[in-house]
Amino acid sequence: MHHMATSPFSSAQEARERVARRLRDLRADAGLTGTELAQRCGWTHPKTSRLENARTPPTPDDIRRWCAACGADDQADDIIAQSRDAESAHMEWRRQVRAGLKRLQDSYVDLYQATELFRVYSPTLVPGLLQTEGYAAAVLSSVAELFDIPNDAEQAAGARVQRNQIIHQPGHRFVMVIEEGVLYHQMGDADAMAAQLGYLLTAGALPSVSLGIIPRTVQRTLWPQEVFHVYDDRLVSVELLSARVRVTQPSEVALYLRAFEQLRSMAVYGADARTLILRAIEALN
Template sequence: MSASPSSSAQAAREVLAARLGELRRDAELTGQELALRCGWSPAKSSRIERARTAASDSDIRAWCAACGAEDQAADLVAANRQADQMYVHWKKLHRHGMRRAQEEVVPLYESTRRFRVYCSNVVPGILQTEAYATALLSTIATFQGTPDDSPEAAASRVERSHVVREGGHRFALLLEEAVLRYRIGDAGTMAGQLGYLLAVMALPNVSLGIIPFTAERRVWPLEAFYLFDDHRTSVELLTAAVNVSAPSEIAVYAEAFSQLAEMAVYGSAARALITAAINSLG
């Protein structure tokens, strides 16, 4: 379980870079000749072709034009954008605020039948109350230096959570016990959030497990990740969201989830941990 969460994005960039290299060689151009035609330095051509520097859409169009392969540009630009979507920086995603980012994932949530979610730091968005989400998103906006539309973004986040109660979706959610203790917002906000966890546990399509502090670790605490059926894994890093689509990497996260699930407690034992966290709020 040592695969880098950004390796899918890098692999996609390497495939694109290899294709650009093929176009250059087919055109019988040296790197220096291509750079001259494109109007940039030979070093830039080398970095792009070795996947050391991500090519922009305009770089790809210039490269294709220099190689007499303008008909290839559209497909390569599309592949480049797909690679960019695999590794999305939060500051870029939130540059106009966070509400839009909440709305953009609604189709993915509505089409997913089986959710497997692991969180080691905060309550997963799909189970957040509006007050908790507002407090969390405001903190994120301040840290990132992006526009703070946390009330609107929180309302959108709660709205997309309708899938928990509608549409025949199944949820397996794992939280580290620390999530119950980290103070996001004031005591009232935390009490409301923890109380909501107790309520949602009663839903027949929801399995909520808590990994106790005292659990013997067979898997160390990981970054938060979301498995959407067996088609996609979204991993939340400090600076970026990583969208993994390679089957081999999705399998690694599925195995990690399975092992983490074995360490969790459920039912009355999980409720006892949540209730203890509520009581600790004073």
């Protein structure tokens, strides 16, 4: 099962395990048992084993004590930096959204400006870059509700629409593929949904945007995947319910690009895509 290694979690998990392995090696090199190390650090033996098996990420203080116990103070800063990188590779939504949804929208601005080719696949929702304000507010409200955080969906939707101006700026291209079901998942009231579907007709006609829709009746060469965004060929951002996973390992990025091409080849474009959107608009009435 070689593809297990390319799960979106693998790069994040591997990075965590490398930190744990370094700590384990330091202890072994110092000739200490787990119990002796725990005594020197002033914690219990199970904590040592949790840290060594990458079950709990170490805090900077944990790492400093560990290095001191092993007579390797000079390595602490390096390991702390390595651990910080490992943790940010697996960014929890919770930590991001606590600061409010609007800030989360704003944090993408730099990444967007730096990206020439956006590839987006979404089986569930209209991609964020094509969302209208009413639809975005409904989506962001349900995020706030689910994560039990302050609901600033209105401001966040405004920030999202603001950020979406990028699709009208020169120097960027957008290739988006959605499943036909997206057109029928009603977010917000019927008016908000109608406005959103109407906007897809407009946005789909922009020269910088290629919008493909995979019909429900198509014979599939690949089943629906999770939502993912590819920024140029460098970064894939995969959206899971509890986390956003950043994939940067070239072999994993290549896997997502291959999947994207397969999904794209099942989609319809232009007049055929417009027909599907118009059918969904009719179904609203």
